[in-house]
Amino acid sequence: MAKVKKIVKSITIDADKCNGCKACEVICSSWHATPRYSSNNPARSRIRIVRLPLKDIYLPVYAGEYTEAECTGRDKYIIDGKEYNECDFCRASCPSRALFHEPDSGLPLKCDMCEETPALEKPKCVEWCLAEALIYVEKEEEVEENEQPKLGDVEIGIGAMIDKYGLQQVLDTVARMAKP
Amino acid sequence: MRYGEIGFDLEVDLSRGSIDRVDTDPNDTKLYLGGLGTNAKIMWDRVPPETEPFSEDNLLIFSTGLLCGTAAPGCNRTIVTTISPQTKLVAYSMMGGFWAPELKYAGYDKLIIRGKSEDLVYLWISNDKVEIRDASHLKGMGATETSEAIRKELDDPDIQVAAIGLAGENRVFYASIEQGRSSASRGGIGAVMGDKGLKAVAVRGTKDINIADPAKYMELCNDVLKYIKWREDHPIKGVPPILQGLGSPQEMAIVDEEWHTTNFTWGNSRTRRKDFWTHEIEQKWKETQENVRTRLISCHNCPMKCGATISVPGLPTYMMKCYSKLTYTMAAYSDLDFGFKIAQKATEYGLDGFSAPQAMAFGLELLEAGILTKDDFPGMPDDNEGRFFWLIEKIVRREGIGDYLADGTYWAARRIGKGAEKYDHNTIKKHEQLPLKLGMLNPVYYLMYSTGEKINITQIEGQFPQEPFATRELREEFVKDWIQVPDEKFKKYYVDWEPRGEMSNPYYPTVEASCEIVDWMEKMHYIDDSLGMCAGLSSFPLKPPYHIHNYPDFITAATGIKMDKDELWQAATRTRTLMRALNVRRGMRRADDKPPEDHWRKRFPDLEKQLLDQYYKLKGFNDQGIPTKESLVQLELGYVAEEFEEKGIYVNG
Ligand code: SF4
Ligand code: SF4
Ligand code: SF4
Ligand code: SF4
Numbered sequence: 001m002a003k004v005k006k007i008v009k010s011i012t013i014d015a016d017k018c019n020g021c022k023a024c025e026v027i028c029s030s031w032h033a034t035p036r037y038s039s040n041n042p043a044r045s046r047i048r049i050v051r052l053p054l055k056d057i058y059l060p061v062y063a064g065e066y067t068e069a070e071c072t073g074r075d076k077y078i079i080d081g082k083e084y085n086e087c088d089f090c091r092a093s094c095p096s097r098a099l100f101h102e103p104d105s106g107l108p109l110k111c112d113m114c115e116e117t118p119a120l121e122k123p124k125c126v127e128w129c130l131a132e133a134l135i136y137v138e139k140e141e142e143v144e145e146n147e148q149p150k151l152g153d154v155e156i157g158i159g160a161m162i163d164k165y166g167l168q169q170v171l172d173t174v175a176r177m178a179k180p
Numbered sequence: 181m182r183y184g185e186i187g188f189d190l191e192v193d194l195s196r197g198s199i200d201r202v203d204t205d206p207n208d209t210k211l212y213l214g215g216l217g218t219n220a221k222i223m224w225d226r227v228p229p230e231t232e233p234f235s236e237d238n239l240l241i242f243s244t245g246l247l248c249g250t251a252a253p254g255c256n257r258t259i260v261t262t263i264s265p266q267t268k269l270v271a272y273s274m275m276g277g278f279w280a281p282e283l284k285y286a287g288y289d290k291l292i293i294r295g296k297s298e299d300l301v302y303l304w305i306s307n308d309k310v311e312i313r314d315a316s317h318l319k320g321m322g323a324t325e326t327s328e329a330i331r332k333e334l335d336d337p338d339i340q341v342a343a344i345g346l347a348g349e350n351r352v353f354y355a356s357i358e359q360g361r362s363s364a365s366r367g368g369i370g371a372v373m374g375d376k377g378l379k380a381v382a383v384r385g386t387k388d389i390n391i392a393d394p395a396k397y398m399e400l401c402n403d404v405l406k407y408i409k410w411r412e413d414h415p416i417k418g419v420p421p422i423l424q425g426l427g428s429p430q431e432m433a434i435v436d437e438e439w440h441t442t443n444f445t446w447g448n449s450r451t452r453r454k455d456f457w458t459h460e461i462e463q464k465w466k467e468t469q470e471n472v473r474t475r476l477i478s479c480h481n482c483p484m485k486c487g488a489t490i491s492v493p494g495l496p497t498y499m500m501k502c503y504s505k506l507t508y509t510m511a512a513y514s515d516l517d518f519g520f521k522i523a524q525k526a527t528e529y530g531l532d533g534f535s536a537p538q539a540m541a542f543g544l545e546l547l548e549a550g551i552l553t554k555d556d557f558p559g560m561p562d563d564n565e566g567r568f569f570w571l572i573e574k575i576v577r578r579e580g581i582g583d584y585l586a587d588g589t590y591w592a593a594r595r596i597g598k599g600a601e602k603y604d605h606n607t608i609k610k611h612e613q614l615p616l617k618l619g620m621l622n623p624v625y626y627l628m629y630s631t632g633e634k635i636n637i638t639q640i641e642g643q644f645p646q647e648p649f650a651t652r653e654l655r656e657e658f659v660k661d662w663i664q665v666p667d668e669k670f671k672k673y674y675v676d677w678e679p680r681g682e683m684s685n686p687y688y689p690t691v692e693a694s695c696e697i698v699d700w701m702e703k704m705h706y707i708d709d710s711l712g713m714c715a716g717l718s719s720f721p722l723k724p725p726y727h728i729h730n731y732p733d734f735i736t737a738a739t740g741i742k743m744d745k746d747e748l749w750q751a752a753t754r755t756r757t758l759m760r761a762l763n764v765r766r767g768m769r770r771a772d773d774k775p776p777e778d779h780w781r782k783r784f785p786d787l788e789k790q791l792l793d794q795y796y797k798l799k800g801f802n803d804q805g806i807p808t809k810e811s812l813v814q815l816e817l818g819y820v821a822e823e824f825e826e827k828g829i830y831v832n833g
Binding site for chain 2: 019020021022023026027030033035036037038039040041042043044050051052053054055056058103128130131
């Protein structure tokens, strides 16, 4: 397969600097509202803070891929004397939890790095994190050309509906809704 | 659809066990904005003046502000309003943290509690699902402990909990409502919650808050963030370190406590220790603070990190903010290590950090003076710290002498008698004040202490510096980028104000100027308390990001309600006047508008009279401090004037 140069965007999360303010959740949900900024609701954010102040746990987690079924991971991590669940670190929009699902429809949420044309200087959550717990990093990398087009939000959403309700019911519903 | 606000209140009657979702009148938003403003309207309409604090008819209102939970940085205040058991007037206390935004995400602007439950209960609000739940297993538990227990029981770490501790359950007159890193402490509202049999309110919300003009609103929010960053890099020189930046005073980050420890008074607000702060103390306190402080933490959607997680070895972890690390320390003539230890207990018990230490120091003064005897303190240890730990247990359980002290210094003194009244020297309207005793009367502060409806100086001061800088050049420099002034004349007042000589306290700022300065400062607090904004980003610090010039745009963009500077000023005046009217209806008059007798050594009765007269005039009050019919009608508060006339309040004074 051909190699192409590509800008890889990533975020370095300095959890030690997080103060638990949830500004990132506010701005992410606001940015993704339609029309843009027309509402906000941290439950729709694609970044969430695992925030347990009395245990001094502050862990920003980004929403990743949708998964149909939960995994077997049930392990505990102890880091600096603090106990974390394996799921705390996981990005998945997974049926085991409410995190990274739209609160009303249950559709999966996924961080899209605030993809926009023209591109933003940095993602919104990074811009609003004055504590600098979120640091934006751009790297140029050679990657194998990706022949499979990336799935858009709508496709991922419909995929999740199909998993939940079955293809036929989704088709029936779409057909019913499409009727004038 | 309503914008900025939700348009629904949650009404819970604990006597009847009823729960209702009630839509609100959008016209009230135009007139009173929200938060404290609409709370005041509800108190006027529904809590008659005869209502006793501990009665079924007293309401306990937990309100969000108009802009709470939107993207506006730092807009997260819960404004709790009720009749105070201590002052018998309307108390309104605010807390930061995460509770108010969560209530709004759950779909309500306010939670209004009426009635009393026979058994201890807690309320669980999860969007549309609201339950009154048994809390017998939480009885006697600490406030932080309670919150953790509820989160566990309901199995969701993102639930926000406001809870009382033992002090609230036992109706201590200065019991607080605690909420993680924040608390609503003043006026004994925790005691009202305890009287209602309500241990806690747990909230989780996952709904949207809508914005009328999204692009404009975001532009305003981004400007505020930019200004916050700029102010971080540009602290105000020439004022004590804790007052240089934004936020609540940065007590958790900053260790330099020279200003508090040498200017504020120790014991029962008695002794000033001008030489207290030494290099050794600084080293020792620095070590203490850095050893116990795990992390600096913020409230919802705010970068300022005014609070901290505190873990004292051997004690449960708790969260703290602001100045409570020093109030116990100084009341007990002790050190910071003691301060952090006793504050852990005080937080779990849910006690106001201003009143509680003073009530304890007051009790010990009476012992020293022979008004109380050793028999009143059976089993109390001899050491300073031990005595405070002993007293706190007695107070929160209302045992023995603790039952007296639990009512605060004013009521305790009257009940003890035998000359104890003299030792209640630091209250205004029966409410303990900052421990501060000064020399020369400051006319601006005289007015704020005397007339503030919150009865708490930090909730009225802020925009105008506490003292003039030493030279005219420095003052001119200060006013250069002072964009927050509502009018250019305030710059002149400040530049002309001298530390000594003719143009200094008490005769300068002049009577008129003093009144205008106070008017500006208190207006900003009323606006914040109605919008739900943290005073730490607006009315409290010098040169804040929110001010009278950008607030109207915020309100218009969020809610779609057209608002300009004059209309906002008018709305704040309306709420200020309604708060005064509520207290007037409960019997407050001019005679109550006074600072503690010994607040200043040098007093000026004639000047003070002029100041109060002029302030009342500017506010549209008569010489008894009662809003006149004319001013009420002009503020669309005609219904207040009607009731005043009916009740003969104008005639009988
Ligand atoms: S904005 Fe930054 S500091 Fe605040 S919660 Fe998010 S990651 Fe933490
Ligand atoms: S959240 Fe992640 S770690 Fe947890 S069960 Fe789902 S896929 Fe596994
Ligand atoms: S990068 Fe953008 S989409 Fe992803 S979490 Fe941050 S704000 Fe949300
Ligand atoms: S300024 Fe401080 S107290 Fe105010 S909201 Fe921000 S963190 Fe909380």
